[in-house]
Amino acid sequence: MPRTKAKRRVPVTAIKGRFAYKEAPVPLPPIHISGQEKVAIDTSALGSVALGKMGKTSADTRRRINHFHVLIKQYSKLEAKKRICDGGDSEHISAIDREIDRVSREMAEMGGLDWYQKASLLGQCKQRGGDTSRWLVPKLRELGVDKRQAGPRLRLLDVGALSCMNYAKERKWIDVTPIDLNSQEPGVHQQDFLDIVIGSESAQSKAGYNQQTDEELDDKVDLFNTPFDVVCLSLVVNFIGDPSRRGDMLKQAACVLANDGLLFLVLPLSCVCNSRYLDDDRLQQINQHLGFTELYKHHTAKLAHYLYRLDKGKYRDGTSNSKVTAKGSAPQFKKRLLFSEPGRNNFSIVV
Numbered sequence: 407m408p409r410t411k412a413k414r415r416v417p418v419t420a421i422k423g424r425f426a427y428k429e430a431p432v433p434l435p436p437i438h439i440s441g442q443e444k445v446a447i448d449t450s451a452l453g454s455v456a457l458g459k460m461g462k463t464s465a466d467t468r469r470r471i472n473h474f475h476v477l478i479k480q481y482s483k484l485e486a487k488k489r490i491c492d493g494g495d496s497e498h499i500s501a502i503d504r505e506i507d508r509v510s511r512e513m514a515e516m517g518g519l520d521w522y523q524k525a526s527l528l529g530q531c532k533q534r535g536g537d538t539s540r541w542l543v544p545k546l547r548e549l550g551v552d553k554r555q556a557g558p559r560l561r562l563l564d565v566g567a568l569s570c571m572n573y574a575k576e577r578k579w580i581d582v583t584p585i586d587l588n589s590q591e592p593g594v595h596q597q598d599f600l601d602i603v604i605g606s607e608s609a610q611s612k613a614g615y616n617q618q619t620d621e622e623l624d625d626k627v628d629l630f631n632t633p634f635d636v637v638c639l640s641l642v643v644n645f646i647g648d649p650s651r652r653g654d655m656l657k658q659a660a661c662v663l664a665n666d667g668l669l670f671l672v673l674p675l676s677c678v679c680n681s682r683y684l685d686d687d688r689l690q691q692i693n694q695h696l697g698f699t700e701l702y703k704h705h706t707a708k709l710a711h712y713l714y715r716l717d718k719g720k721y722r723d724g725t726s727n728s729k730v731t732a733k734g735s736a737p738q739f740k741k742r743l744l745f746s747e748p749g750r751n752n753f754s755i756v757v
């Protein structure tokens with residue numbers, strides 16, 4: 407079991423493209439999801455998040471989650487606008503700041519990232535289809551990686567992990583490292599995926615927004631010493647508001663994976679089936695460019711699942727950290743209009 411103790415926080419506002427938190431006075435116990443048909447929530451577990459904010463039905467919860475995504479995108483766009491205006495007309499910058507305040511306030515009123523994660527966790531309960539490890543595990547078995555005779559267990563990095571229990575049943579052959587920007591459980595390490603540099607301490611020194619003890623930092627150094635066999639980006643890339651940062655997540659997956667490592671990517675179906683800028687072919691091209699070969703693809707009514715294998719030799723943007731390339735080089739895959747009919751969304755990934 408990981409020893410890192412995540413500190414509990416409640417969101418107050420959004421700063422520098424991320425969310426900032428203040429310490430919550432009392433640690434929040436985990437949300438309780440019953441085995442009954444109706445999802446029961448232990449309201450005392452919700453802390454600052456009011457039950458009414460979860461939505462009375464799953465459709466209502468989804469609608470609110472989607473609205474939160476819209477706010478994240480608005481926030482990212484305003485931040486980008488502000489960067490462009492840097493040093494320019496002060497009235498214009500103040501107007502952007504006011505808009506940023508408005509969007510931050512609305513996110514905070516909804517309950518912030520803490521609320522979003524709890525609402526997403528509800529979507530993972532068995533009655534609503536379970537978490538996406540249910541798709542990945544059989545595919546890993548098909549590939550025979552559960553039968554490796556000798557050697558250590560499969561090292562799997564679960565990014566944006568709302569729970570540390572997703573792969574618990576497979577602990578004999580899977581060694582999971584669950585991470586999230588805002589840990590909801592002590593077993594989930596509070597860590598920005600983009601800050602990980604394999605075999606280096608630099609990631610850890612930048613890691614948390616809270617003060618981490620030396621012991622916690624030492625634990626993290628151990629966690630990220632060796633490349634991973636599997637990286638899971640399940641409903642994480644679409645969480646990011648900025649298309650270039652979404653691309654950074656994919657590049658970072660290539661950086662932290664071992665050669666022949668596997669990337670498990672899950673996106674809402676609408677990102678690839680109803681976007682003006684992205685479809686399966688375009689996603690395939692982007693990932694091929696980064697050295698990923700698609701092994702499996704599966705679309706359900708709501709989700710698109712992909713499993714890729716990495717060939718490091720084909721990774722054309724390769725440096726040790728995706729943030730470096732993100733700044734240094736012009737994008738190969740810009741936001742390009744593919745479908746112009748009305749009713750489509752604007753989801754895109756820039757690499």
Ligand SMILES: C[S@@+](CC[C@H](N)C(=O)[O-])C[C@H]1O[C@@H](n2cnc3c(N)ncnc32)[C@H](O)[C@@H]1O
Nearest residue numbers: 526566586587588597598599600640641642645
């Ligand atoms: C929709 S939730 C995750 C859902 C879960 N993985 C699933 O499949 O249902 C998205 C999560 O990604 C986390 N996240 C976003 N960017 C991240 C980053 N750079 N590093 C770590 N976690 C991140 C967010 O904090 C959020 O909890």
